[in-house]
Amino acid sequence: MSTSSPPRPPHAGHAKEPAEQVRHPGHAKEPAEQVRHPGHAKEPAEQVWHAVSAMDEYAATELVLRMLDEGTAPEDVLLDVIAVVQSRVGEEWAADRISVAQEHAATAINDRAVTAVSMHPTARTTATRGRITVACVDGEWHALPARLLAEVLKLRGWHVDYLGAQVPTPHLIAHLHHTRADAVALSGSIATRLPTAHAAITACQAVGVPVIVGGAAFGPRGRYARLLGADAWAPEARAAADHLARSPLPRPQPDHQQFDDLPHLADQEYTTVARHSATLVGTVLTALQDTVPALRAHNDAQRERTAEDLAHIVEFLATALYLDDDELFTRFITWTAQILAARGVPPHSLPPALDLLARELHDFPRATRILKAATHTLTTAHPTAAGNTA
Numbered sequence: 001m002s003t004s005s006p007p008r009p010p011h012a013g014h015a016k017e018p019a020e021q022v023r024h025p026g027h028a029k030e031p032a033e034q035v036r037h038p039g040h041a042k043e044p045a046e047q048v049w050h051a052v053s054a055m056d057e058y059a060a061t062e063l064v065l066r067m068l069d070e071g072t073a074p075e076d077v078l079l080d081v082i083a084v085v086q087s088r089v090g091e092e093w094a095a096d097r098i099s100v101a102q103e104h105a106a107t108a109i110n111d112r113a114v115t116a117v118s119m120h121p122t123a124r125t126t127a128t129r130g131r132i133t134v135a136c137v138d139g140e141w142h143a144l145p146a147r148l149l150a151e152v153l154k155l156r157g158w159h160v161d162y163l164g165a166q167v168p169t170p171h172l173i174a175h176l177h178h179t180r181a182d183a184v185a186l187s188g189s190i191a192t193r194l195p196t197a198h199a200a201i202t203a204c205q206a207v208g209v210p211v212i213v214g215g216a217a218f219g220p221r222g223r224y225a226r227l228l229g230a231d232a233w234a235p236e237a238r239a240a241a242d243h244l245a246r247s248p249l250p251r252p253q254p255d256h257q258q259f260d261d262l263p264h265l266a267d268q269e270y271t272t273v274a275r276h277s278a279t280l281v282g283t284v285l286t287a288l289q290d291t292v293p294a295l296r297a298h299n300d301a302q303r304e305r306t307a308e309d310l311a312h313i314v315e316f317l318a319t320a321l322y323l324d325d326d327e328l329f330t331r332f333i334t335w336t337a338q339i340l341a342a343r344g345v346p347p348h349s350l351p352p353a354l355d356l357l358a359r360e361l362h363d364f365p366r367a368t369r370i371l372k373a374a375t376h377t378l379t380t381a382h383p384t385a386a387g388n389t390a
Contacts, residue, residue: 044072045084048113052085052106053098060109061116074123075155078114078148079237086110086144096342111144118151127159130182132244135163135172137188137197137217145215146187149237153185156241169200176209183210183249185240188217191224191332192315195270195322198228198258205229205252212249214240224323229261262322269364270321277314284310284356291352309336310353317357321366326373333374334381351375 044067051059067077086107093103117123134150136143143165150162161179163172176184184204188197194217201211212232218225222233231249234240259265273280285307289295298306313333320329333354337347354375361367 044077045081048081049085049088052089052109052113053092055102055105055109057109057112060113064113064117065120068117068120068122074117074120075152075238077117078151082110082113082117083145083148083237094339094342096339107144111147114144114147114151118154123151123155125155125157127154128157129159129245130248131159131161131179132183132185133161133163133172133175133179133181134185135167135187136165137186137193137200138166138168139193139196140188140190140217141165142189142215143187145189145237146185149185149187149214149240152237152241153244156245158244169196169203172200173203173207176204176207181209183212183244186211186213186230188213188215191217191219191328192312192319193217194224194228194319195274198261198322201228201230202256202258205231205256206254208251208254210249210252212240212243219328224325224328227261227323229256262324264324264366265322267366269366270318272364273314273321273361273367274318277311277318280314280357280360281307281310283360284353287356288349288353291356292349295349306349312336313353314357317367317370320370324366326370329370330374330377333378337378337381347378351379354378 044063048060048063051057051063064077064081067081068074089098089103089106089110092098093100098106132153134146134153136146146164147162150160153160161175161181163175172184175181186197186200186204188194197213197217201213204211210231212234213222213225213228213230214234214236218230218233222235225233231252232243234243265271285303288306288310295303295306313336316329316332320326333350337350340347340350354371358368358371358375361371
């Protein structure tokens with residue numbers, strides 16, 4: 001069991017050609033040639049994808065600048081081209097058609113394409129609305145969605161303070177005291193950052209600043225945004241900008257407390273699992289080698305990656321306990337099985353790992369319930385996961 005990769009929201013991808021271009025640098029100039037021959041041009045997002053997947057920064061930025069020169073609105077370039085390409089980057093990684101390093105390189109090129117758009121004369125606007133702070137939750141390193149929102153809000157006339165990735169809550173609050181922002185937009189892509197997001201939401205509201213949230217971390221249709229007491233949620237940047245344009249966010253209640261949102265935390269299951277996660281991982285990893293003998297033959301690097309995967313599983317279990325949401329953990333485990341399968345790794349070690357976790361947490365009824373639900377879904381939806389573990 002080893003994904004060799006950080007956890008992230010589910011994606012699905014298809015096209016193989018761009019990934020092949022990444023592996024063959026000789027194709028790097030093809031997007032620029034397409035630009036010079038409009039008769040052979042593909043859809044704008046597809047053109048930019050070819051440039052990004054070939055790691056051709058110059059071709060990618062040339063393409064987006066040409067779109068602006070030809071009259072495409074900056075917001076459309078940001079959201080209908082760059083954001084679409086970035087989504088495909090995630091899909092290609094999930095399907096194991098590009099590596100983590102290639103994914104990071106592609107994201108960096110997309111970020112530079114955003115900068116190119118923001119510096120174009122057609123993107124220069126005057127602030128006519130209020131002031132808003134855009135930031136990623138502490139521990140959230142996926143900054144591009146927040147960056148895209150910040151640029152869209154600037155185009156819509158907002159005075160935007162973009163703070164970037166991994167913003168510690170105390171520093172965010174200090175910034176709000178200094179700037180007197182009208183609202184905060186918090187971005188989160190990884191669900192395991194939701195407890196931290198909850199603390200940030202509550203802290204912002206405690207100083208009188210309402211919070212709109214977005215990103216895959218907040219679940220289908222923003223279900224966790226409501227659960228964590230956010231003042232608003234939006235599925236993507238356009239919807240967020242439209243929401244903020246329609247009416248100001250309601251002023252938060254100053255006496256709101258985190259515990260008011262999640263009374264089930266009184267049972268201490270989340271706290272115990274989160275605090276003892278390293279011990280749980282070590283215990284399960286040792287026992288798993290007896291349950292799945294093939295793991296004994298793993299080398300040090302493989303064992304390390306298996307330990308990382310177990311750590312992700314425990315972290316998502318803790319988050320599911322925080323929210324009291326079985327579905328969050330089940331979705332993650334199902335996705336993990338798909339990621340393993342895409343990498344040619346049989347997922348049959350997942351059910352034993354969940355069973356061993358349940359054994360260690362037998363005195364925790366909510367954790368046991370969540371683990372059993374995930375095991376049932378895994379063995380039903382992915383029969384190979386229930387195969388012979390010997």
